[in-house]
Amino acid sequence: MAKQAIVVGAGLGGLSAAIHLRLSGFEVSIFEQNVRPGGKMNQFAAGGYRFDTGPSLLTLPSVIDELFAKAGLERNDFLEFEPVEPICRYFWDDGQRLDAGKDVEAMKAELARISPADAENYADFLRYAGRIYDMTADIFLHTPIHEVRKLLTRENIPAFLRLLKIDPLRTMHQGIGRFFKHPHIVQLFDRYATYNGSDPFKAPATLNVIPYVEHGLGGYYIKGGMYRLVEALSELALSLGVKLHLSAPAEKIFHQDRKLRGVVVNGDFIPADYLVCNADVVTAHNQLIDGFPEMRKKLNRLEPSISGLVFLWGVKKRHEQLTHHNILFSRDYRREFTQIFDRREAPDDPTVYIAITSKCDPEHAPAGGENWFVLLNMPYLKDGQDWAAITAQMRERVLAKLKQAGIDIRDQIEIEQTYTPADFYNHYGSNRGSIYGISSNRRSTAFRRPANRSRLIKGLYFAGGASHPGGGIPLVLLSGKMAAELIAEDAGVAAKGQQIGHRVTEITES
Numbered sequence: 001m002a003k004q005a006i007v008v009g010a011g012l013g014g015l016s017a018a019i020h021l022r023l024s025g026f027e028v029s030i031f032e033q034n035v036r037p038g039g040k041m042n043q044f045a046a047g048g049y050r051f052d053t054g055p056s057l058l059t060l061p062s063v064i065d066e067l068f069a070k071a072g073l074e075r076n077d078f079l080e081f082e083p084v085e086p087i088c089r090y091f092w093d094d095g096q097r098l099d100a101g102k103d104v105e106a107m108k109a110e111l112a113r114i115s116p117a118d119a120e121n122y123a124d125f126l127r128y129a130g131r132i133y134d135m136t137a138d139i140f141l142h143t144p145i146h147e148v149r150k151l152l153t154r155e156n157i158p159a160f161l162r163l164l165k166i167d168p169l170r171t172m173h174q175g176i177g178r179f180f181k182h183p184h185i186v187q188l189f190d191r192y193a194t195y196n197g198s199d200p201f202k203a204p205a206t207l208n209v210i211p212y213v214e215h216g217l218g219g220y221y222i223k224g225g226m227y228r229l230v231e232a233l234s235e236l237a238l239s240l241g242v243k244l245h246l247s248a249p250a251e252k253i254f255h256q257d258r259k260l261r262g263v264v265v266n267g268d269f270i271p272a273d274y275l276v277c278n279a280d281v282v283t284a285h286n287q288l289i290d291g292f293p294e295m296r297k298k299l300n301r302l303e304p305s306i307s308g309l310v311f312l313w314g315v316k317k318r319h320e321q322l323t324h325h326n327i328l329f330s331r332d333y334r335r336e337f338t339q340i341f342d343r344r345e346a347p348d349d350p351t352v353y354i355a356i357t358s359k360c361d362p363e364h365a366p367a368g369g370e371n372w373f374v375l376l377n378m379p380y381l382k383d384g385q386d387w388a389a390i391t392a393q394m395r396e397r398v399l400a401k402l403k404q405a406g407i408d409i410r411d412q413i414e415i416e417q418t419y420t421p422a423d424f425y426n427h428y429g430s431n432r433g434s435i436y437g438i439s440s441n442r443r444s445t446a447f448r449r450p451a452n453r454s455r456l457i458k459g460l461y462f463a464g465g466a467s468h469p470g471g472g473i474p475l476v477l478l479s480g481k482m483a484a485e486l487i488a489e490d491a492g493v494a495a496k497g498q499q500i501g502h503r504v505t506e507i508t509e510s
Ligand SMILES: Cc1cc2nc3c(=O)[nH]c(=O)nc-3n(C[C@H](O)[C@H](O)[C@H](O)COP(=O)(O)OP(=O)(O)OC[C@H]3O[C@@H](n4cnc5c(N)ncnc54)[C@H](O)[C@@H]3O)c2cc1C
Pocket: 008, 009, 010, 011, 012, 013, 014, 031, 032, 033, 034, 037, 038, 039, 040, 041, 053, 054, 055, 056, 057, 058, 059, 248, 249, 250, 251, 278, 279, 280, 288, 308, 310, 375, 424, 427, 428, 429, 430, 435, 436, 463, 464, 465, 466, 470, 471, 472, 473, 474, 476
């Protein structure tokens, strides 16, 4: 008889774990508390406008290609990845502007308009960041690093010995300062710390790998909307025979004598030997898993990543000065991060990110209009924050900042929806509203991030942004893969790739 596995949560990490487990021959049931799969990768539509509510940029698309290939399928037949060029248009308060992209010569020309000396160093910076990628990818992205026997393999040991070369002792900002001097250009590259929800003035320079991943390897949009990824992964899971239960919240993960016993969903006890928890690890230990107070304390001491305030605006005019991805920078980045991470308050001059998918998919907005996804960096939750008041205040600041940049949309917004850090906690259970799991503000974070296999409860595994290797689309997909591979090993099933065929099953709503 096939072994059974349960997945709690149908975020990207949970979907990936379910697909990998099914491909290893497990009977898999996913229990998702919401009415739709996808977790923080979600969508919203109203008044002829359609929006993604979470991720807007895909990096490392090969991770998705490999997932489909493992199921014996071509990703191209299900999803179209469109390279975004320019990847992002940057605006500063003094009127300067820069289009950043993958083409090295075009990028150098753009940088040279702001600082010829810095432009000269761009190729060296990419080489430095690319080297970090080459030295870290196998260890940090593809290995469950808490498993010593996997970490210290013959293949990994040379990379492990080179770890000091990945610039872990400087901060990201200091690492960038070795190549660039102009404050605008430093700010542009500092910004990549936010891709995993961290502070460039604290996070280790190893994270300078992120601009390489985007500029060196490319940034992509998923044609039709980012949510197409969730639809395609859900369809793949279902076609393989995974059972997806929606509106099915796990109320308790049961264990006894340090062994997993099962899960309670909508009041029913479901026994299980193997369970992947895609719910945030910290929230799970706070709410779903009884006992282990020391572990709970330890997890709650880890600093959550940044959160976000999202405005979805259906704008009834087109704005040709904007492209698909845009950033309007704050005047003082250090102050913005001090406010967010140290004072845990909304920044008085926020950096404003605007993604407009109707630039690529015109049907995402009525004729003549645009669908704006606007994201501001925000602190994670603490007592005493009044998100209704903060939202109203930040809305004014964003509209004023846009007007100053010559983009006055105050009378053009015909659809509006907002998501605050409290919503990220309430809708998805993200620890204190964090959107990328645990911040990388400490050098040791990569090793302190919760493991994919529970050390306390046999049969319990974790996948998702709050566990190894961290937040962001490709990383959470890899975390699901690692959790599934560990289960396959523990169950004595070799994770060999496709072991089962495709079949048609249904989604159930409990
Ligand atoms: C505004 C925003 C912008 C972002 N931009 C990008 C970007 O451009 N590029 C990028 O790569 N990443 C981006 N990210 C990050 C990315 O969205 C996340 O890292 C990723 O989607 C998280 O996936 P996950 O598997 O950790 O699960 P989550 O998305 O957190 O999903 C967990 C799932 O578990 C469910 N769940 C929780 N508790 C229970 C329970 N008790 N019972 C049943 N189900 C439960 C939740 O409902 C949810 O569906 C962004 C995120 C946000 C919010």
